[in-house]
Amino acid sequence: MAKEKTKDNIFRKLFSDKDLFKMFLDDFIDRDWVFEIDKDDIEVLPTEYIDLIGANRENDIVYKIKLDDEEAFVFIMLEHQSKTDFLMPFRLLEYMTRLWRVYIDENADESENKPFKLPPILPIVFYDGKGNWTAEIEFKDKVKHYESFKQHIPNFSYKPIVLNSITIEELIEKGNAISLILAMDKIKTVEDLKVIKQLKEEYWEALKESLKHSNILENVALAIKHLLLKVNVPEDEIEEVLKVFKEGKVRDMFQMIEEYDVQKVRSEEREKAKKERDIEIAQKMLRKGIGVPDIIDITGLDKEKIEEIKKEIEQ
Incomplete structure (x- = not known):
């Protein structure tokens, strides 16, 4: 539970960084308006705003985006x-209804006029749990007899981003800081590390450019830790290792990580x-x-293990 809490905090911090969030939108939200905005059009709403809409979850984030001088929200x-x-x-x-309710309250006078529209x-939903995300994507699929009542029932779809269904290779092709962070979250083995270490020079140059802002550098360092x-x-x-990373030697950092992991594997094998x-010595x-006392002294095995070996021999 403590590890999951730490991970929640890390991801919330990362997604609260406007530069990283813009990269995230560019990589995963295929809409024209995404490429028309820049980080100055993005505002991270405070945690108190989450409380106002009743989510009560520390790891949920609400962004307000300026779109053609109008407001839009990303939850x-x-x-x-x-x-x-x-x-x-x-x-x-x-949550969407409550978010609109807050917006209406904040624009109380205008909301009573006919031209008023909701943003x-x-x-x-960003999901990095095990397995696939199998919940319905469209609200209508969660309602019985929707076809018979569709004129009277709201419908919308959300955007699921399921990390487990995206390969490390697909992530690193994007060549930016947020893709590196997500790729690192998927690393489970030395082989996964080798995929990253063997990337072409163009990737590392693009990544260095992506890491130029100091706040991004610090947030990525947190994920690396x-x-x-x-x-x-x-x-x-x-x-x-983090010092090497902050010096811009990202490839060298992965070489160091791989060596540490290989050493651990070799130690376990030994x-x-x-x-x-x-x-084998105990059996002989x-x-x-x-x-038994002499066997314990020579092999270092405990008494319970030796008794277990003895029973196996007697059988």
């Missing part, structure tokens, strides 16, 4: 839990081989009638 739900939330269409409808809302803890880098050496040898000593 992101960050889902890290392992199970799909099948009530998601309804929950999003609730558009883009609901996004989370990765380092995940892939067995000793805590006392994490700062050294430990496993040693244990197997100790068991038991067959020769040597006492």
Whole structure:
């Protein structure tokens, strides 16, 4: 639970960075208006705003976007839990309605006039849990007999972004800081690290350009620290790796991470081989009638393990 809480905080911090959020929109929201806005058109609404619409979730984010001098909202739900939330269409409808309610209250005088219109809302669910996201995407699919009542029932669809369905290769093709962060979140093995380490020089140059802003650099460093803890880098050496990253030597950093993980794997393999040898020695000593205390002294195995080996031999 503590790890998930840490991850929630990291992703909320990352998605609250306007530069990273703009990269996220560019990469995953295929709409013309996305490319017409820049970070100055984006405002991250405070946590108190989340409370106003009743979400009560620290890892949800609301953005206000200026679109042709009009307001629009982007509501992101960050889902890290392992199970799909099948009530998601309804929950999003609730939050969208409350968001509009707040907007109406903030524009009370104008809202009473006929020309008044509600701002558009883009609901996004970013899911990086295990497995696929199998909840309905369109609200109508959550309502019984929708076809018979469709004139009287609201309908909308949200944008699901399911990290598990996007490959590391697809992410790194985008060549920016947010794609690197998401790729790192998917890294589970040394082989995954090799995919990143073997990227062409063009990728690293594009990434350096993407990391020019110091706030992005610090936020990406936070995500990297989370990765380092995940892939067995000793805590006392994490700062050294981050220093290399902040110097712009991103490729060198991945080389260091891979070496740490390989060392861990080799250490585990050596430990496993040693244990197997100790068991073989214990078996031979038991067959020769040597006492348990002497076997413990020579092999380092505990009494319970030796008794277990003894029973296997007797059978």
